[in-house]
Amino acid sequence: MNIAIVTCLILVLIGFAYQVGWSRSRQLVPAGERLHSRPNYHGSLVAIWAAVPALLILGLWALFGDAASRAFIISQLPPEVANLSGPELSQAIARVRQIASGFGVVGEPVPHEVSAGQALRQFHLLAFALVIAAAAGTGALALYTARKRISARLRARNEVERFIRLLLIGCSVVAVLTTVGIVASLMAEALRFFSYVSPADFFFGTVWNPRFSSVGAGTGEYGLLPLLWGTLMVAAIAMLVSLPVGLMTAVYLTQYARPKIRDAVKPVIEVLAGIPTIVYGFFALVSVGPFLAALGDLLGLEIRATSALTAGIVMGIMIIPFISSLSDDIIRQVPRAMRDGSLGLGATLSETITRVVLPAALPGIVGAFLLAVSRAIGETMIVVLAAGNSPYLRLNPGEPVSTVTVTIVNQLTGDTDFASPQSLVAFALGLTLFLMTLILNVVALFIVRRYREQYE
Amino acid sequence: MAETSIQPPAASSTSGGTLRTIRAGLARRHARERRFRAYGIAAICAALSAVVILFGMILVKGVPAFTQATLRLEVFFDPEIIDVEPKPVQAAGQSTADFRREMLDWQRQVTLVNWNRIIEAALRRAAPDMEFDARQGLSIVETSERFVLRDRFVGDPDLLGKTIKLDLLASANADNWLKGNIDRSLPDAQQQLSAPARALADHLEETGLIRQAFAWHIFTNVDSRSAPASAGLAGAFVGSLYMMLVVLVLAVPLGVGSAIYLEEFAPKNRFTDLIEVNINNLAAVPSIVFGLLGAAVFINYFRLPLSAPIVGGLVLTLMTLPTIIIATRSSLRAVPPSLRQAALGLGASRMQTVFHHVLPVTYPGILTATIIGVAQALGETAPLLLIGMNAFVAAVPATPLDQSTALPVQIYLWQGNENRNFFEARTSAAIMVLLGLMIALNALAIFLRARLERRG
Numbered sequence: 027m028n029i030a031i032v033t034c035l036i037l038v039l040i041g042f043a044y045q046v047g048w049s050r051s052r053q054l055v056p057a058g059e060r061l062h063s064r065p066n067y068h069g070s071l072v073a074i075w076a077a078v079p080a081l082l083i084l085g086l087w088a089l090f091g092d093a094a095s096r097a098f099i100i101s102q103l104p105p106e107v108a109n110l111s112g113p114e115l116s117q118a119i120a121r122v123r124q125i126a127s128g129f130g131v132v133g134e135p136v137p138h139e140v141s142a143g144q145a146l147r148q149f150h151l152l153a154f155a156l157v158i159a160a161a162a163g164t165g166a167l168a169l170y171t172a173r174k175r176i177s178a179r180l181r182a183r184n185e186v187e188r189f190i191r192l193l194l195i196g197c198s199v200v201a202v203l204t205t206v207g208i209v210a211s212l213m214a215e216a217l218r219f220f221s222y223v224s225p226a227d228f229f230f231g232t233v234w235n236p237r238f239s240s241v242g243a244g245t246g247e248y249g250l251l252p253l254l255w256g257t258l259m260v261a262a263i264a265m266l267v268s269l270p271v272g273l274m275t276a277v278y279l280t281q282y283a284r285p286k287i288r289d290a291v292k293p294v295i296e297v298l299a300g301i302p303t304i305v306y307g308f309f310a311l312v313s314v315g316p317f318l319a320a321l322g323d324l325l326g327l328e329i330r331a332t333s334a335l336t337a338g339i340v341m342g343i344m345i346i347p348f349i350s351s352l353s354d355d356i357i358r359q360v361p362r363a364m365r366d367g368s369l370g371l372g373a374t375l376s377e378t379i380t381r382v383v384l385p386a387a388l389p390g391i392v393g394a395f396l397l398a399v400s401r402a403i404g405e406t407m408i409v410v411l412a413a414g415n416s417p418y419l420r421l422n423p424g425e426p427v428s429t430v431t432v433t434i435v436n437q438l439t440g441d442t443d444f445a446s447p448q449s450l451v452a453f454a455l456g457l458t459l460f461l462m463t464l465i466l467n468v469v470a471l472f473i474v475r476r477y478r479e480q481y482e
Numbered sequence: 483m484a485e486t487s488i489q490p491p492a493a494s495s496t497s498g499g500t501l502r503t504i505r506a507g508l509a510r511r512h513a514r515e516r517r518f519r520a521y522g523i524a525a526i527c528a529a530l531s532a533v534v535i536l537f538g539m540i541l542v543k544g545v546p547a548f549t550q551a552t553l554r555l556e557v558f559f560d561p562e563i564i565d566v567e568p569k570p571v572q573a574a575g576q577s578t579a580d581f582r583r584e585m586l587d588w589q590r591q592v593t594l595v596n597w598n599r600i601i602e603a604a605l606r607r608a609a610p611d612m613e614f615d616a617r618q619g620l621s622i623v624e625t626s627e628r629f630v631l632r633d634r635f636v637g638d639p640d641l642l643g644k645t646i647k648l649d650l651l652a653s654a655n656a657d658n659w660l661k662g663n664i665d666r667s668l669p670d671a672q673q674q675l676s677a678p679a680r681a682l683a684d685h686l687e688e689t690g691l692i693r694q695a696f697a698w699h700i701f702t703n704v705d706s707r708s709a710p711a712s713a714g715l716a717g718a719f720v721g722s723l724y725m726m727l728v729v730l731v732l733a734v735p736l737g738v739g740s741a742i743y744l745e746e747f748a749p750k751n752r753f754t755d756l757i758e759v760n761i762n763n764l765a766a767v768p769s770i771v772f773g774l775l776g777a778a779v780f781i782n783y784f785r786l787p788l789s790a791p792i793v794g795g796l797v798l799t800l801m802t803l804p805t806i807i808i809a810t811r812s813s814l815r816a817v818p819p820s821l822r823q824a825a826l827g828l829g830a831s832r833m834q835t836v837f838h839h840v841l842p843v844t845y846p847g848i849l850t851a852t853i854i855g856v857a858q859a860l861g862e863t864a865p866l867l868l869i870g871m872n873a874f875v876a877a878v879p880a881t882p883l884d885q886s887t888a889l890p891v892q893i894y895l896w897q898g899n900e901n902r903n904f905f906e907a908r909t910s911a912a913i914m915v916l917l918g919l920m921i922a923l924n925a926l927a928i929f930l931r932a933r934l935e936r937r938g
Contacts, residue, residue, distance in 0.1 A: 130577025187833040191747060197739030198748075201761050201807065204800045208771060211778035271525045278522030295529045300920060301536070302861025304890045305913050308897050312906060313539045343532045350529070372504075374511055376518035397766065404768020406864035411897065431770050431864070438774075438868045444782055452868075456774040460767065467766040471759075 028154075032084060035158065039080060040073045043169050047072030050176045059178035067182040074189055075172035080165035087157045098149050099123070102142040122146055212460060215453030222447040223248050228454060234417035234428070236437065236448050248451050250458065252417045256334065256427030260409060261402035263338025263423060264345055268398065271342075272349025273391070279350075280357045281379055292354075299347040307411030310340035315412060322424060329424035332414035338423070341408050345398050352397065356390030356474075357383060359481050390477040396470035400463040406431040430455050540917070544910030550697035550711060551652035551660045553623060553686065555604040558645045559635065563599050566591045569639045592636055597628035601650070605682070608691050614678040621679045622656040622686075626709030651699070652692060654710040654904040656683045660692065663903050700911060704876050705892065710901050715912055717878050721791050721871070721886030722860060728795025728882065729802060729859050734852050736799075737806030744807070745814040746836045765804035772801045773865030781869055788870035792882040797865050802855035809854065813847025814840065846934040853927035857920050863890040889916045 048069035051061060061068075099119050100108045107118050118139075121131050125143030135143070176182075220228070231249020275295065279288050315331035318339070322329030329335060360383050368378040384391070414426020415436065437452040444450075570588050572581040598620055605619045627650040634648075635641055655674040658664050660683055670677055686692040703714030744761075748754040776797035780786045786793045817840050825835040866872070871891050879886035887895070893912045899905040 124579065128578075130579035183831065187831060190833060191743075194739045194743035194747065197736045198743045198757050200736050201740060201764060201803060202757055204775075204803070205760050205764060207779055208767070208775050211775055211783075212771075215778055271528050274522050274525030275529055278519075278526055282519060282522055291526060291530065294533055295526075297533055298529070298536075300857065300861075300924065302863065302890055302916065302920070304861070304863040304893050305536075305540070305917065308893065308909060308913060309536055309539060311897065312543070313535070343536075346529050346532070374515040376515045377511070379518070400766055401768075404770065406768070406770045407894070410864075411894075431768070434770055434774065435864065435867050438777060439872060453774060453778065456771055460771050463766060463768055464763060467763050468759075471762055 032158075035162070036077065036080065036084075039162070039165050039169075040077050043073040043076035043165075043172075044069040046169060046173055047176060047182075050173055051182075054176070054178050061178050062180060063182035063184075067186050068176055068180070070186045071180075071182040072169060072172040072176070074186065076165045076169040079168050080161040083157065083161045083164060091153070091157075094153070095146070095150065099142060099146055102145050104138050107138070126150065208460065212453050212457040215450050216457045218445070219447055219450035219454045222450070228451075232419060234433070236451060246448070248447070248454075250430075250455070252419050253428055253430045253433050253455070254458075255419055256413065256417065257403055257429040257431070259334045259423060259427060260338045260341060260413060260429055261399055263335060264341035264402045265395070265399060267339055267342025268345040268349050269395065272346045272398075273353050275346070275350040276353035276357055277379055277384075280354055281375060281383070292351075295350060296347050298343065299351075301344075303344065303405060303407040304411075306340050306344050307407040307409075310336050310408055310412035314340050327424060328422075330414060330426055332412050332426050334413060334423045334425065334427040337409045337413040337427075340412060341402055341405055344405070344408065345402060348401060349394060349398050352394035353387070353391055356387045356394065356477070359390070359478065360386045361481060387477075389473050389480075393470040393472075393474035393477065396466050396473070400466035400470070403466075404431065404459060404463050406435060410435055430459050434459070540910050540913050543907055544914040546661060547907035547911035548697050548700065549694040550699075551657040551683075551687075551692050552695040553608075553650045553652055553692050555601070555608055555648060555650055555691070556645055557600060557604045557631065557648045558607075559641045559643060560600060560603065561643050564592075564595050564635065564642055566595065569636075589636060592632055595632070597631045600631060601628060609682060609685055609689070612678070612682050612685055614682050618676050618679040619682060621675055622652055622683045624651040624653045624709045624711040626706060626712040627651055649695065651709075651711045652683070654901055656692075657711055658903050659683055660687055660694075663907075697911075700908075700915075704878055705874065705887070705895070706876060707874060710899070710904055710908070713896070713908065715889065715892060715915060717875055718887045718889045718892035718912075719915075720878050721794075721875075722889045724791035724879065724882040724886070725795040725798055725888060726856055726860060728792060729799050729856055730852070732795070732799040733802050733806055733855060733859075734848075737803050737851075737855070738810050738848055740803075741807045741810035741814060742836060742841070745811045746840070747832065761804050761807055765808060768864075769801055769862055770864040770868070772797050773868030775800070776865060776869045787883055787885070789873045789875065789885040789887070790883050791879060791886050791888075793869050794866050794871055794888060795882065797869060798859040798862060801862065801865065802859045805855045805858060806851050809851030810844070810848050813844040813851070816847070817843050846931045849934065850927045850931050853923050857923045860920060860923070861890055861916065863888075863894055866891050867894070889919075 046069075048065045050072075051063075051065040051068035054061060096119060099122050100115075103118060103122070108115075110118065121135070121139055122142045123146065124131050125135055125139055126146040131139070228248050229250050231247060232251050233247045233249045234252045236246040236248055279292060283291070311332065315333070315336040318329050318333070318336055319331045364382055364386060365378055368382040369375070373381070409429045409432050413429060413432060415428045415432055416426040417428035417433065420427065434452045434455050437449055437455075440448070567588060570581070570584045572578075598616070601623055602616050602619050605614075605623070630650065631648075652660070656679070659666075659673075659675055659680055664673065673680065675683070683692065699712055700714045701719075702716055703712050704717040705715075706713040740761075744754065744757060748757075776793060780793045780796060781788060821839055821843065822835050825839045826832070830838065866888055871887050872895060873885060873887065874895070875885045875887050877884075889912065893909055893916065896905050896909040896912060
């Protein structure tokens with residue numbers, strides 16, 4: 027169906043309906059009646075009445091139109107063709123459609139194709155006309171009803187506002203539906219996975235070896251622990267880098283720096299937050315990894331170029347602005363009186379900070395820390411590029427590791443069947459990741475909110 | 483600390499013991515103060531140097547990739563080599579499908595022409611006194627350039643028998659050699675190019691027939707595996723553009739609508755609390771989980787096409803929705819209540835108050851939120867990998883339903899290319915393009931914000 031024509035028709039319908047409502051309500055004014063709502067609300071109300079049923083019918087056709095035309099073609103084809111299956115049937119249908127569209131087919135078309143093509147063209151024309159007529163008819167009927175309803179006492183504004191309110195509620199429900207969709211899809215696929223592998227083997231297994239089905243029989247071993255260990259190790263290194271740097275940056279910028287320096291430095295550090303993670307991954311792979319390996323050689327340590335250390339350090343850099351701007355907010359919420367009191371009693375600024383300001387801000391900082399941990403756990407591209415993808419339980423941070431997120435990417439971008447445990451395990455991993463970050467976020471948001479209330 | 487601050491200074495001047503204790507500790511305390519300050523400065527320096535090193539590395543690696551060794555050759559369209567029938571013309575009454583087939587047959591003939599011989603002849607004319615065989619000569623010209631010749635000919639069959647000057651890309655290996663990315667002292671066995679080819683490249687550079695030209699094709703070509711030097715970002719760019727359009731069209735109305743409802747209309751009850759907690763958590767869900775949602779729901783359940791920008795756009799919409807909602811809500815909250823009270827007091831309905839008076843004040847905030855959300859979506863990679871956007875696509879997508887890739891995914895694909903020497907630079911160049919776009923978006927946000935706020 028021609029989208030441009032339909033859009034134009036809808037716009038014409040809406041414009042016309044608005045005009046009808048507007049002028050009808052205006053006619054009431056000279057009759058000496060006082061309108062409850064202004065004419066533009068009457069116009070909008072009629073337009074809504076006219077557009078909604080028409081759009082509903084068009085929407086139904088958009089959903090089921092293709093299936094209807096397919097069924098029609100099959101009914102037109104001779105039985106020996108119609109009983110074909112799979113690609114052959116699709117090809118026959120495609121040929122008929124090409125004839126109907128006037129594009130033609132390669133070679134001499136078979137008579138039954140020509141007749142089916144002609145029938146299909148008529149069917150399309152008829153269906154298009156019918157749908158348009160139905161949409162226009164219901165639209166016109168609704169328009170007529172709405173026009174008849176117009177009177178001076180009609181609360182057109184209230185009705186329009188109720189409609190807008192419904193639309194707004196619909197918008198807010200999308201966010202809820204997203205969460206429902208995430209939980210439902212992860213749960214459903216994870217349960218399918220658990221029908222192959224027992225949850226105990228998954229959650230407490232220490233070997234990760236999902237043999238790909240092409241290699242041979244057997245489903246492989248799916249132990250979560252090596253991945254979890256890698257995830258936690260990378261996150262821990264990241265926090266070791268970002269917490270001191272981020273926190274001290276926030277402390278210095280809020281307590282020591284002159285406003286000019288603060289205004290210059292803060293946006294530059296926040297640039298780090300806007301850089302895409304793939305760029306950090308490339309940076310880790312190309313610069314930090316080789317640098318750390320060379321440094322390790324110099325110190326006599328074995329550090330691989332792609333390792334937990336590389337990924338962790340770069341992830342730490344990524345999280346610095348996150349920690350620093352969150353702590354910045356939190357430190358600024360500590361009442362000034364507490365700080366001034368401590369300074370007035372003769373404490374130095376650093377003593378004030380470490381013994382008064384930071385302890386008072388501690389709950390908020392813990393919240394920020396937890397939020398940062400949840401980001402580090404869920405981060406994907408840096409570890410995909412720089413952690414080395416080696417799912418073994420190892421203590422040495424200079425060795426490559428693998429994480430939950432890396433494994434999700436690996437399992438879903440391979441050439442495996444979607445229904446195989448090799449692919450489904452990604453959803454079990456995703457569910458684990460989702461729950462971990464959810465718990466961290468809920469706790470962190472709770473702490474931060476409590477902290478805010480304390481000083482407000 | 484405790485005993486020093488309890489004593490007021492006036493009292494301690496009389497009791498010399500305490501004063502002495504304070505004085506004795508003073509130097510130590512001041513040293514500690516200085517140390518603390520130094521930590522702060524060190525932290526800021528660390529964060530700033532991370533920014534500088536990151537951008538420096540990308541620039542140093544990426545800038546050379548924007549110029550590319552290009553040959554300027556006089557190409558003779560030799561009728562002896564190009565021995566094909568005349569280009570077919572659609573006869574009256576011929577179906578489009580048949581004409582297309584005839585055209586394809588002709589193009590196949592043209593493709594089967596040995597274009598390499600034409601390039602070789604052009605090379606021999608350019609360097610008559612150099613000795614090289616056909617393979618050696620062709621190894622310095624990118625393999626895609628014979629298709630450039632073919633396409634020129636298909637576009638203009640009158641070129642037969644004529645000589646024109648053409649700019650042809652040098653191969654990736656020749657580019658590496660001429661830019662000095664390869665150690666020139668390595669023995670023959672470790673060089674990508676044979677000795678005569680290297681000599682030919684050097685000779686052509688000396689005679690000015692190879693020069694470093696600005697690599698426009700990075701912006702106009704699509705990705706290529708067989709001809710790395712001709713690989714460009716056009717497909718990825720258009721794919722990203724479609725996705726951003728989907729995000730703009732869906733995320734902004736949904737996000738703003740939902741923010742308006744939650745902030746202005748929602749009654750305080752369980753349901754709105756649920757939506758609220760839910761949005762806060764959704765904002766912190768790792769992006770890869772949205773990719774899993776896309777794979778399970780959009781791809782596997784609704785059977786939307788793999789690798790299509792529309793699916794990527796939908797996933798990114800869900801991901802950026804919380805960002806836009808939260809930012810819009812905070813700018814709605816910043817509108818002074820007096821504005822609402824004044825409008826309500828004059829008899830405006832709540833809907834009129836919000837849409838006529840409150841919302842216009844928040845336009846700068848909503849705009850910033852939108853641009854930040856789009857920038858975030860533009861740089862996101864991980865969820866796109868899970869819906870198949872890491873497929874190799876050598877075409878510019880014509881509609882959002884076609885297969886395509888995206889800018890960050892292209893970076894991911896290029897960094898994994900085997901020809902590291904060449905693609906490290908190309909990847910950095912792609913990163914520069916991506917970062918350039920993001921900086922431009924953010925600058926636009928700052929500029930528009932400043933303008934709108936001044937007017938308001």
